[in-house]
Amino acid sequence: MIALLIRDLRLAMRAGGGFGLGLAFFLIVVTLVPFGVGPQTGLLSKIAPGILWLGALLACLLSLDRIFALDWEDGSLDLLATSPLPLEGIVTMKALAHWITTGLPLVIASPLFGVLMSLPQAGYGPLVLSLLLGTPALSVVGTFGAALTVGLKRGGLLMSLLVLPLYVPTLIFGAEVARRGAEGAEIATPLLMLAGISAGVIALLPFASAAVLRVNLR
Amino acid sequence: MNLNALWEYANPLKFMRTTERLLPFFAVATLIFFVGGLIWGFFFTPNDYRQGSTVKIMFIHVPSAMMAINIWVMMLVTSLVWIVRRHHVSALAARAAAPIGAVMTVIALATGAIWGQPMWGTWWAWDPRLTSFLILFLFYLGYMALWAAIENDDTAADLTSVLCLVGSVFAVLSRYAVKFWNQGLHQDSTIMKVGEKDPLDPSYYLPLVVCIAGFVLFFVVLVIIRTNTEIRARRMRALLARERLG
Numbered sequence: 001m002i003a004l005l006i007r008d009l010r011l012a013m014r015a016g017g018g019f020g021l022g023l024a025f026f027l028i029v030v031t032l033v034p035f036g037v038g039p040q041t042g043l044l045s046k047i048a049p050g051i052l053w054l055g056a057l058l059a060c061l062l063s064l065d066r067i068f069a070l071d072w073e074d075g076s077l078d079l080l081a082t083s084p085l086p087l088e089g090i091v092t093m094k095a096l097a098h099w100i101t102t103g104l105p106l107v108i109a110s111p112l113f114g115v116l117m118s119l120p121q122a123g124y125g126p127l128v129l130s131l132l133l134g135t136p137a138l139s140v141v142g143t144f145g146a147a148l149t150v151g152l153k154r155g156g157l158l159m160s161l162l163v164l165p166l167y168v169p170t171l172i173f174g175a176e177v178a179r180r181g182a183e184g185a186e187i188a189t190p191l192l193m194l195a196g197i198s199a200g201v202i203a204l205l206p207f208a209s210a211a212v213l214r215v216n217l218r
Numbered sequence: 219m220n221l222n223a224l225w226e227y228a229n230p231l232k233f234m235r236t237t238e239r240l241l242p243f244f245a246v247a248t249l250i251f252f253v254g255g256l257i258w259g260f261f262f263t264p265n266d267y268r269q270g271s272t273v274k275i276m277f278i279h280v281p282s283a284m285m286a287i288n289i290w291v292m293m294l295v296t297s298l299v300w301i302v303r304r305h306h307v308s309a310l311a312a313r314a315a316a317p318i319g320a321v322m323t324v325i326a327l328a329t330g331a332i333w334g335q336p337m338w339g340t341w342w343a344w345d346p347r348l349t350s351f352l353i354l355f356l357f358y359l360g361y362m363a364l365w366a367a368i369e370n371d372d373t374a375a376d377l378t379s380v381l382c383l384v385g386s387v388f389a390v391l392s393r394y395a396v397k398f399w400n401q402g403l404h405q406d407s408t409i410m411k412v413g414e415k416d417p418l419d420p421s422y423y424l425p426l427v428v429c430i431a432g433f434v435l436f437f438v439v440l441v442i443i444r445t446n447t448e449i450r451a452r453r454m455r456a457l458l459a460r461e462r463l464g
Contacts (some may be wrong), residue, residue, distance in 0.1 A: 069386065097319065147376055148364065158360075158367050162381065165356040166388045169395040193398070197391070208384050215376040 001093050003087060008097035010069075021101040022059040023109055029055040030113045041118045048117035048177030049127060056131055057138060057167055061160060064104050064142040067094050068150040071201075077150075082218050087210040095136075095143040095206070099168070103135030111114050119182060126181020130194060134174035137198040140205050141166045147209040153215045169197055219445070228305035228450045237442045243437045252432030258426040275333040275427060278307055281433035283326035286354060289319035289437065293361075298377035307445065309375035313365055313381065314444035320358035327351055346397045347404040352391050357385045391396050 017144045033051050037043060073078040080090050110131050111124050118125065145163035149155030173194040227233045261279030267272035293315050299308040330348065331341045342348065364381055368374035418426070 011246070148381060151373075152367055155367070158363055161356070162360040162365055165353055165360060165392075166384070167389065168353055169391040172392075172395040172399045190398070193395075208380055212377055212380050214255075215373055215380075218373065 001089050004080070004085070004090065005093045007095055008094065008134075010099045012066075012097065022063055023105050024053045025059045025062060026106055026109070027112060029058065030116050033117070034201070036126065038131075045118045045120050045182070048114065048119040048122060049072060049116060049182050050175050052110060052113055052119075052127060053130075053134075053175040053178060056103075056110070056135060057171060059106060060102055060135065060138040060142060061153055061163060061167075064102045064146045064159060065149075065156055067098050067143055067146040069146075072085075072150050077213075078217060081213070087213060089204045090144055090205045091147065091213065091218060092202075095209075099136050099139040099142065099186040103131075107131045107135060121150065122184045123178065123182030126187050128179045129191065130174045130177035130181070133194050134170050134190070134199055137170045137194075137201045138167060140201050140209075141170070144205050144209045147213040147216065150213070170194070170201075173197060225303070225305075228303070228307055230307055233307045234433065234446050234449060237446065241442055244435055244442070248432060248435040248439050251428055252436050255333055255428035255430075255432045259429055259452055263421055263425055269337060272333055272336055275329050275421075276422070277429045279326060279329040280335065280426060281430045282329065283321045283351070284430060285433050285437055286319055286322040286326050286351070288317050288434075289322060290354065290357070290386070290389070293319070293382055297382040301383075303380050306375075307449070308449045309443050310350060311377065311441060312378070313375075315437075315439050316358060316362050316365070318444075319442050320355060320362065322433075322437075323351060323358060325356040326415055327355070346393075346400060347402050348457045349396045349400070350389075353387060353396070357389055361385065 030051070033047075034044060037047070068077060069082065081087055083090075107128060111129055112125055116129055142163055144167070145159045148162060149159045152158065173190045176190040177187050177194060180190065227236065256277060260274050263274065265271050293312040296308045296312040296315075299305060300312070327348070334343070335341050344446060361378055365374055365380050368377060
């Protein structure tokens with residue numbers, strides 16, 4: 001399983017832009033928002049937590065189809081499925097690789113984007129914490145969506161339609177943590193809910209992803 | 219009654235024969251309850267002393283909203299039956315029910331907006347109930363889009379069933395997450411509280427129950443027709459394929 005993880009990470013790096021692409025997209029979103037709503041610092045700092053969370057969500061969504069598509073095309077997914085590893089473990093490793101290449105860079109770089117969005121001083125800790133807890137859930141849920149649509153020719157748009165409603169609870173609690181943090185309010189309740197969603201999703205959803213992947217590989 | 223006898227209807231032929239024998243009765247009952255309930259509700263109930271005649275939107279709004287949720291639950295049950303026992307009728311019934319559920323969601327949202335404009339002064343508010351209904355509509359859309367996108371029937375049935383299960387969990391999660399996220403404008407349900415201190419007046423309650431029965435019957439009729447159509451379409455495709463081979 002570790003070997004699979006290292007292989008996926010290496011592929012993502014060598015394919016170019018595995019780490020960078022999501023970040024660059026995030027940067028573009030953050031750059032475009034002030035053009036859309038105006039550069040007033042007060043307004044920006046008010047919407048910063050929400051915009052940063054939305055940006056993370058979209059950056060995550062855009063890279064989802066890479067999780068299985070390449071392995072599906074060259075047949076290595078069939079080989080992986082017939083290997084002695086349980087498919088649930090493979091799916092989990094795929095999600096982990098996706099998180100390391102997309103989620104983790106976003107978490108690390110988010111304070112920088114917070115500066116661009118003039119996030120209030122108190123908001124940095126909660127923002128990073130909420131992204132750190134929330135992005136794994138985004139990756140795991142996204143892996144389920146990618147597994148559902150892996151066999152389809154143009155699955156990208158359909159996958160967004162399937163995955164985005166599933167992101168609602170994570171987004172609500174994640175953005176709530178970041179917003180309350182920026183306003184200096186108590187963050188424990190939404191933070192615990194967010195952690196609960198992430199833990200539940202990581203524990204249960206790989207079984208569903210593996211089940212639909214088995215159907216698609218039939 | 220022996221509950222195992224229910225599984226006999228997993229046979230498409232038996233299902234079709236029985237349902238088509240029952241269909242006329244259901245259709246007549248639908249006509250009586252649906253039309254009768256709406257006429258009773260619209261023309262023979264008093265106006266509310268504050269809401270005026272807009273209160274009568276409830277006779278469409280409440281049943282369609284209940285159906286929107288109940289149809290998803292019905293799809294959840296039939297999806298489970300498909301996953302566990304692999305009866306094709308079950309998967310087809312789930313497929314047949316989805317567009318009806320989506321339309322019910324739209325009706326509930328639209329009638330709610332029409333009522334909300336004069337009463338709340340706004341067509342739309344990001345109220346927990348309204349928002350979760352919008353999310354439910356998105357789930358319906360995704361479910362139908364997935365059915366439409368996959369060519370192989372069994373694969374489509376499998377994938378949509380799993381999506382329905384996962385989606386149900388997330389729909390419930392979203393329902394409570396949304397409650398946490400914003401305060402409500404929508405009132406709580408009154409219909410379950412009948413018999414308590416301040417219930418719905420019988421002059422509203424009775425036609426409302428008739429309307430709900432009408433919507434349920436209407437749904438049953440539509441699902442029977444759509445499921446049987448789908449069974450016939452599949453049989454035709456199988457026949458055509460056999461002819462091409464032979």
